[in-house]
Amino acid sequence: MDPRERILSTAVxxxxxxxxxxxxxxxxxxxxxxxxxxxxxxxxxKEALGAAYLDFAAxxxxxxxxxxxxxxxxxRSAVTSLFEVLExxxxxxxxxxxxxxxxxxxxxxxxSEMRARVQRYKDAQRKLLREKFRDLxxxxxxxxxxxxxxxxxxxxxxxxxxxxxxxxxxxxxxxxLPEEESRR
Amino acid sequence: MDPRERILSTAVxxxxxxxxxxxxxxxxxxxxxxxxxxxxxxxxxKEALGAAYLDFAAxxxxxxxxxxxxxxxxxRSAVTSLFEVLExxxxxxxxxxxxxxxxxxxxxxxxSEMRARVQRYKDAQRKLLREKFRDLxxxxxxxxxxxxxxxxxxxxxxxxxxxxxxxxxxxxxxxxLPEEESRR
Numbered sequence: 199m200d201p202r203e204r205i206l207s208t209a210v211x212x213x214x215x216x217x218x219x220x221x222x223x224x225x226x227x228x229x230x231x232x233x234x235x236x237x238x239x240x241x242x243x244k245e246a247l248g249a250a251y252l253d254f255a256a257x258x259x260x261x262x263x264x265x266x267x268x269x270x271x272x273x274r275s276a277v278t279s280l281f282e283v284l285e286x287x288x289x290x291x292x293x294x295x296x297x298x299x300x301x302x303x304x305x306x307x308x309x310s311e312m313r314a315r316v317q318r319y320k321d322a323q324r325k326l327l328r329e330k331f332r333d334l335x336x337x338x339x340x341x342x343x344x345x346x347x348x349x350x351x352x353x354x355x356x357x358x359x360x361x362x363x364x365x366x367x368x369x370x371x372x373x374x375l376p377e378e379e380s381r382r
Numbered sequence: 383m384d385p386r387e388r389i390l391s392t393a394v395x396x397x398x399x400x401x402x403x404x405x406x407x408x409x410x411x412x413x414x415x416x417x418x419x420x421x422x423x424x425x426x427x428k429e430a431l432g433a434a435y436l437d438f439a440a441x442x443x444x445x446x447x448x449x450x451x452x453x454x455x456x457x458r459s460a461v462t463s464l465f466e467v468l469e470x471x472x473x474x475x476x477x478x479x480x481x482x483x484x485x486x487x488x489x490x491x492x493x494s495e496m497r498a499r500v501q502r503y504k505d506a507q508r509k510l511l512r513e514k515f516r517d518l519x520x521x522x523x524x525x526x527x528x529x530x531x532x533x534x535x536x537x538x539x540x541x542x543x544x545x546x547x548x549x550x551x552x553x554x555x556x557x558x559l560p561e562e563e564s565r566r
Contacts (some may be wrong), residue, residue, distance in 0.1 A: 203439060215490055216490050217403070217487065217488055217490055219401070219403035219404065219488070220403065220488075220490070243525070254396070293490050293492055294490065294492070295483070295486070296537075298541070299479070299487070299537055299541060300487035300539070301485075302479070302540065302541065303401065303479060303483070303484035303486070303487040303488070304401055304403070304404075304488065306399055306400050306401055306404070306478065308476050308477055308543055316541060317541060317542055317543055320538075320541035320542055321542065322419045324542075339550070339553070342546075343550060343551075343553070343554040345533065345538070346534035346535060346538050346550055346551050346554065347530065347534055347554070348534075349533075349534040349537045349538050349541070349547075349549075350530035350531055350532075350535070350537065351530060351534070352535040353480075353483055353533045353534065353537045354484070354504075354529070354530050354533050356486065356506075357482070357483060357486065357498070357500060357501060357504035358501055358505065358531070359492055359501055359502070359505055361564025362526075363530055363533075365522070366526045366527060366530055367527075367530050367534075369523070369527070369532070369560055370527040370530065370554070373558055374554055374557055374558065377543055
C-alpha cells in the first residue's frame with residue numbers, strides 16, 4: 199500500500215470503530231506507521247482525512263449495494279439480496295450502525311460540511327436504488343420505501359444489538375411490493 | 383428549578399445539540415449557573431450525567447409516542463398521529479436525528495453501559511408500540527414494522543435534511559396495514 203492508502207485504511211478502521219472525536223491524530227499517525235511529515239503531506243488536517251473517510255466508505259457501500267442487484271431479475275429477488283448484504287455488514291461490524299450517520303451524529307450543525315457530505319451520499323444511495331429498481335420495473339416510491347427500510351434496519355440492528363430488525367424490515371419491504379410483482 | 387433539574391436541562395440541551403464528546407464538563411457547569419461543588423454533589427461524573435440525560439430523553443420521547451395514541455380508535459389513525467409527532471420533532475430539532483442513537487454512535491463498544499441503556503429504551507419503544515397497536519387490533523409484526531419505519535424516517539430526515547423521509551415512511555406504514563383495517 200502507498201502511504202496515502204495506509205493512512206486512509208487506518209482512518210477507515212479507527213473512525214468507524216471508535217468514532218471521529220475519539221480518534222486522535224497521533225493515534226492515526228502511529229497506527230499508519232508513517233512519519234508525521236508524510237501524514238501531513240497527504241492530509242492537511244484531521245478534517246480532510248474525515249472527509250476522505252466518508253468518500254471512501256460511501257463509495258464502498260454504494261458499490262456493495264449496486265452489486266446486490268447483479269443477476270437479479272425481479273424486485274423481490276433484489277430486496278432479498280440487499281438485506282443479505284445488510285445482514286453480513288451488521289454482523290461483521292458487530293452492529294456498529296451506519297458509518298455515515300454515526301459521523302453525522304458527531305457534527306451537530308446541519309450546515310456543516312461533513313453533514314453536507316453525508317447528505318450527498320445518502321442522496322446517491324436513494325438515486326442508485328431508484329435506478330436499479332426502475333430497471334426491474336418497480337416505481338421510485340417503492341425504491342424510496344426500501345431505502346428507508348434499509349436505514350431503519352441498520353439503525354434498529356444497532357439500537358437493539360440484534361438481527362431481528364433486519365429481518366422485520368425485509369418482511370416489510372417484500373410486503374410492500376405490488377401484487378403482480380410479488381406473485382412472480 | 384432545583385439545582386439537579388437545572389443541570390439536567392442544560393445537559394439535555396447541550397448533549398443533544400452538540401453531542402456528548404463535544405460538551406465539556408466546564409461548559410455544563412457554566413451554563414447551569416451553579417458552583418462546581420453543587421454540580422458534583424448531584425452528578426459524580428460526566429458519565430453519570432450522560433446516563434441521566436438518556437433516561438430523561440427516553441422518558442419524554444416514550445411519553446410523546448404514547449400520547450400519539452390518545453383518542454385514536456384505529457391503527458391507521460394512530461400511524462398518522464405518530465408521524466405527526468415525528469415531523470414536529472424533526473422540524474423543531476432541525477433534523478438532528480434520534481438523540482439516543484446519536485449518543486450510541488459515540489459509544490462504539492457494543493458492550494458499553496451507554497449502549498445497553500439505549501438498547502433498553504429502544505426495546506421499551508418497541509414494547510410500547512406493540513401494546514398500543516394490540517389495543518387497536520394490529521399484530522405485533524405490524525407494530526415492529528412501524529417501529530422500524532419510525533427509526534428509518536428519523537434517520538432519513540437527519541441524513542437528507544428534509545421531511546420527505548417522514549412522509550415516505552408514513553405512506554409505507556399505512557400501506558402495510560392489513561386490508562380490513564385500511565378500509566375502515
